[in-house]
Amino acid sequence: MPHFFTRNLFVQVSAAMTESILIHHCTLLTESGAGLLPDAWLLTQGDIIAAMGQAHELPRAEISPATTIIDGRAMLLMPGLINAHNHCSMTLFRGLADDLELAHWLNSHIFPAEARHVTEAMVYHCTKLAAAEMILSGTTTVADGYFLEHQAAQAFIDSGMRAVAAQGVIDFPAPGVPDPSRNLRTAAAFLDAWQGRHPRLTPAIFAHSPYTCSNQTLQGAKKLAADRGAPFFIHVAESRAEQALIRTPRGTSPIRHLAALNLLDPQTICIHCVWPDDGDLEILARSGAGVVICPQSHQKLASGTAPATEMLRRGIRVGLGTDGCASNNSLDMFREMDHLSKTQKLATMEATSLPAAQALACATIHNAALLGLKKSGRLAPGYKADLILLDMRQPHLTPCFNQDLLVYGARGSDVRSVVIDGRLVMRDHEILSFDVQDTMGEVRKLSQAVMKAAPDWNKPR
Ligand SMILES: [Zn+2]
Structure with missing residues (x-):
């Protein structure tokens, strides 16, 4: 059971949890009040956040050749x-x-x-x-x-x-x-x-x-x-x-x-x-x-x-x-x-x-x-690895002084990559977990019957 130390928190990681993702050189949204942490990293093990910190604290010994590494430069990492x-x-x-x-x-x-x-x-x-x-x-x-x-x-x-x-x-x-x-x-x-x-x-x-x-x-x-x-x-x-x-x-x-x-x-x-x-x-x-x-x-x-x-x-x-x-x-x-x-x-x-x-x-x-999800909704060791990465290299997100911009300026389309339960489900705007084109095709077929049943669907009100 390896220990990872970060910001005074220890997390024990089960040896059975082998999948891991390291996101580094990102800006990290910390607990409320602490603001944005620049040049930070976060490591997942299995379905949880194992550790996080700033560049000089990176536990290189704990990163295995199987770890998926994501370069988070110009990205902001926050809870899903x-x-x-x-x-x-x-x-x-x-x-x-x-x-x-x-x-x-x-x-x-x-x-x-x-x-x-x-x-x-x-x-x-x-x-x-x-x-x-x-x-x-x-x-x-x-x-x-x-x-x-x-x-x-x-x-x-x-x-x-x-x-x-x-x-x-x-x-x-x-x-x-x-x-x-x-x-x-x-x-x-x-x-x-x-x-x-x-x-x-x-x-x-x-x-x-x-x-x-x-x-x-x-x-x-x-x-x-x-x-x-x-x-x-x-x-x-x-x-x-x-x-x-x-x-x-x-x-x-x-x-x-x-x-x-x-x-x-x-x-x-x-x-x-x-x-x-x-x-x-x-x-x-x-x-x-x-x-x-x-x-x-x-x-x-x-x-x-x-x-x-x-x-x-x-x-x-x-x-x-x-x-x-x-x-x-x-x-x-x-x-x-x-x-x-x-x-x-x-x-x-x-x-x-x-x-x-x-x-x-x-x-x-x-x-x-x-919703009774006790270990969700924040970036902290021991919490569920449900994470999103926003691409901050965009005019409407430049400059970014603080987290308020996430509410008043950011859009869903700024999200570049998504991890859910420790699994990368979207990378660089591409959903990896299922075929979205196939799903849209199925819904378009279903919509034909809706259009037939509602003849005025295309008329402006
Ligand atoms: Zn409702």
């Missing part, structure tokens, strides 16, 4: 970004129905398209297409929620990504669950099939929302997740219309409704939370439940601006996601960080609100904590 909310299969519906309000978008376009086009093959290929877009733009982990999630889980494994894959639960006939009375049994079978099966895959449960699931379904889904120690996701308080929909029959807010059903605890991740009132914020803070904000989707659907600044001030655990690309329409987490920070400044009329470092934390270490 984590997208805490996505419906990856919806890549098939990107741009199909833009510029519509949420209820009309869902009921007249998305739900009918899903009923017609979602198949096992569609979920597999379209999830892989999403994985390609995410890897190319520096996302190494995603939390996905959809139906036929077995296929999504397989797509994540085949693409090389790390994922929390959640089987959807809803009280309507859904792809793979034509009889909604079987929705919890289907979800249980999904957990049975995937728990402990692959080191990059965490299975979970996704209850669609308080307005599409009965109390009984919500409590059953949460109990199922809690009994198996799985994360539990739910869309909640996304729009003002949803507030009215819950308040009228139940006399309370969507978040109080979830609290009354005992659904809120640190393993529950509430997606959106655009419209919490003061009491709702208090409940969220007390419960330890996570909140994932999707700023571009909230803007595009005119849902509103989630009070992320106030949530963080109250100690609520806030993460960041893109939502499905039909309501965004991008899966680029660099764009999402930029929007998170700027929408908070506008909503609070305070330029100091949600600074860049906080947006970066939301997309990395905060998201890792929300």
